[in-house]
Amino acid sequence: MSSIEKHTALSVKDLSVGYKNSEIASAINFEAHKGELIGIVGINGIGKSTLLRTLAQVQPKLSGSIDLNGKPLEKYTSKDLASTLSVVLTETIASKNMTVLELITLGRQPYTNWIGKLSKDDISKISESLQLLELGELKNKKCYELSDGQLQRVMIARALAQDTSIILLDEPTTHLDLYHKVQIFKLLQKIAKQTKKTILFTSHEIEMVIQLCDTMLLLNGTNNTFGTPNYLIEQKAFDSLFPADTVTFDAKTGSFRIEK
Amino acid sequence: MLTVLVNISLGSVEIPFLDTLNAIFDGTTSNTSWDYIIWDYRIPKAFTAILVGAGLALSGLLMQTLFRNPLAGPFVLGISSGASLGAAILIMGASLFSGFSAFQLLNNVSLAIAASIGSFAVLLLVMSVAAKVKDTMALLIIGLMFGSITAAVVSVLSYFTTSEKLQQFIYWSFGSLGNLSWSQLGLLSLIVCIGIILSVFAIKGLNGLLLGENYAKSLGVNLKKLRYLVIIATGLLAGSITAFAGPIAFIGLAVPHLTRQIFDTTDHKILVPAVLIYGAIIMLLCDIVAQLPNSANVLPINAVTSIIGAPVVIWLLVRKKRMLF
Known part of the structure; x- marks a missing residue:
């Protein structure tokens, strides 16, 4: 363990997100530090964008806590938030x-x-x-x-x-070909390392996220796993992501295989 | 500046250009009736054209950015139809309810007041609904719906009214720049100035809105405040202008697009002053055309702006193949 404590930029505890009458994802726990690249993955409709929108205060959280640089999100005025957190949306x-x-x-x-x-x-x-x-x-x-x-x-x-110290991106690589996907991911990695910003993004490119991110959050409804890509693989978190008769996860290569 | 001078020197009564200059800069000409025409008719009319053109063009720009819709104009919120309703009730409604015989004495001031009340009533209705909806597209549609309702009421009134009253209403709807006295002009310029000042405070937020509402919010723009600021500014500008000069089409829609062609920027710090200047110039030019130089006839200004404005919009679309804002 390093003796210098890492600066926690974003700390999320027991967070539930969704809308008044329908909770989409709950029991979300993770921490993001300065200079880290964090990928949020999960199947369609599991609440990746909802989580991102909740973090950006576009929509209110249902319960739990979100702390930005040690201060609760709801204590931020819209102006303070604008100089702490920036977004890249899909729209x-x-x-x-x-x-x-x-x-x-x-x-x-x-x-x-x-x-x-x-x-x-x-x-x-x-x-x-x-x-x-x-x-x-x-x-x-x-x-x-x-x-x-x-x-x-x-x-x-x-x-x-x-x-801002935190940048949130919602599916930054949709509509891009493989080369441009890699280009954007590499740029995000470079920005996180060079500028010491915390970068969080949602993605469907689980294999690339495993290779590039410092930590990742796998949204799965109520059982959300967070940690380094290796930790998630050890926990067999990806094994149950898709129905086993169509797609299985190969822990050795860190990639998905289509079942014939 | 040149447009102003040309505008003043032309009209039904021929006044030599040099005498016009004398009248403006020395105060007198060789002919006292010319003095009268220039000071009490043509100069106020030129001022009105400047205020009307600048104000309508600015409110068009505000609406296009607020709704992020290149087809939006100052009248989308039902401002013009509200003014028409006010004018229609005053002119035609008076004959239906005989008790209002006092209103038989129609003059321009009461007409302007009725039109202002009408446009602000519709605007207030739209704004109270606006507080309940978050989507600006919905607000746009609500404005159009209120416009349809008021238009329907106007046609019901026209159906039951006498032909003289109907003619009077149609004259008002032609639009006119020449009916304002110096004191009315003072009031109009005060309101237009307030509208311009409010718009200046909206410049930064409007630039943020170019990215879309969620992005603007993430940049710290107070959307609710901005929306009210812009709607009130438009209401003041378009409402007061319509009240005094009648509904004038196309200036609000076409001038912002023309200005974007010339300046090729989306920054409102440049666009706001630019549309004010271009709006004024184009309105003066339209008025020159309406005067039909060297003839005794005057065309309705609303027809001239439409005849010039519609082809301009079509030309822009054909040239750029798309209407960006």
Whole structure:
């Protein structure tokens, strides 16, 4: 054990998420530290997005506690939250007529004055995130001219420019081919290591999450397992994820096999 | 500036351009009736055109961003239909209820007041419903539905009224820039100024809304406050303008799109002042066309803006193949 205590960015205890009349997932427990990449996996409709939306305070939690940097989520004002937590959602942006630079600049809104004037600090943060996501050449392109992979990089750059200690991403690799999926995952890993931010994302790419993430959370309704990918494999957590007669998990290779 | 001068120098009565300049800068011309025409008719009319154009264009921009819908205009919240209802009740309803014979003495002020009351009544109804729905698309549809209801009431009133009253109502619905006195103009410019100031405070939130509501929220934008700010600003701008000048179509819809073509930005810090200027210029140009220079006829301004506005929107769509905002 290391003697230096790791900085806990996000701590979730006994959390239940869902809507007033229907609980979707409960007994969710996990901790995320500074500089960690955490993947949230689980089958369709199990509550991955609901959990993410609850963490982002888009919808209220049902019970349990969520602490951000040691402070309960509900104590945050919307303005404080905007400088602590940023999001990349699955919904498409409203105006695709924006240029890449204009879109990333919006990430600085929590810090600018009443009319949105950029300071030197804002401008340097924007160019930092442009650089980190290799978007320099695209910065004057319009969003409707970009490919899905490029647009996703721009959305991540915007979240990065918001300069929050936690970034949440909802299925950041949907609609992307294998190469671009890997590209986005590698970028997230690089951001977490370089900027010491805590990055949480939901994904269906369980095999990639096993290879790339520091820790992962497997949502399974009420029995949610959290830990390092190796721990989850040891616990045989993936074995019961899908019906055994169609898909089985191979612990040696860390991959799923289709049963013939 | 040039548009203003050209606008003032043209009209049913021919006044040489140089004399117009003299009248404006020295206060007099060689002809006293020209003085009268310029100071009491043409200059107020030019001012009205500036206020109407700027105000309608700005409220169009506000609505398009709030609803994230390129087809939204200042009238989607039922503002224009509310004003029509107010005007219709005053003009045509008075003959139905004989007790209101006092209203037989119609003048522009009472018409403006009735139209304002009408537009704000509809706006308040829409806003009270708006508090209950979270979705802005639903709000848009509710606005349109209220518009249909008021339009239906207006047609019922038109059916039962006399032909003279109907004609009077139709004249109002043509729109007119030339009916405002200096004191009415003062009131209109005060309201338009308040509307502009409110809009300036909405600029940052509107930029955030370009990403969508959830993103805007995650950036710390207070959506509820922003929505009320924008709706009140639009109500003041479009409501007061419709009340004084009648319903004027297409300026609110077309000018923001034209401005986006020219400035090629989505940043409201640039768009807000730009639509104010372009709205004013385009309204002055429409008014010049409506005057039919060197002829005694004046076309209804509402028809001119539609004749110019509709092809502009079609041209934009054909050229860009899509309507982005």
